[in-house]
Amino acid sequence: MAKKAVTPKSSSSNSAEALAFNKSALKQNVLILRAIDHPLRQKLLKLIDKKKNITVKEIKAKNVIDGVIVSQHLAILRKAGLVTSEKFGRIVSYSINYPAFEKAMDKFNELSK
Template identity: 40%
Template sequence: MRKTKVTFDNEKLHVSCELMRALAHPLRLKILEFIDMNDCIHVNKIYNTLNLEQSITSQHLRILRLAGVVEANRDGKYIHYTINYDIVEKAKRAVNRFLGK
């Protein structure tokens, strides 16, 4: 039997967990795909086009924003969302490394 010392950086583990949790939801992935198709889009267009309730859309965008997956910029009464591709790419590489791809 192999004995390995298991140590984790608690802060990095928490950040990673929140990021994976944010990306592991089908509706959030659908929202991300829609933002990706449009580069930068305001929240009204997201929920109207995807036929979602405004409150549900806002909750999912909040989770994505807190995980650093999307960035929000206010322009008057509209909040525009863009994808933080650096974070998404890091998550993709981490998952692929974990899966041995």
């Protein structure tokens, strides 16, 4: 008599939770990839890394990017979690979120193997 293969039943709630988690992680990875894919944002990241903390005024002084666009690019980097901001009165200082940046790079290096 032949034995039937037994497949474990997975609960739909566990599957939905796993899918939701993966979808959330995927969205974050896409945000990060889009953020670092733009050449001007790459320049911004290099500049912030070099200075450790930098303001929009300092970025404008370097003539890296037109002043109006700087804040938009910084907002994208901040939304992706790669850059943090700290407000001192009316001045906002930006710095790289190194733990998040390194975690993202580790993920992408792992995927490229």
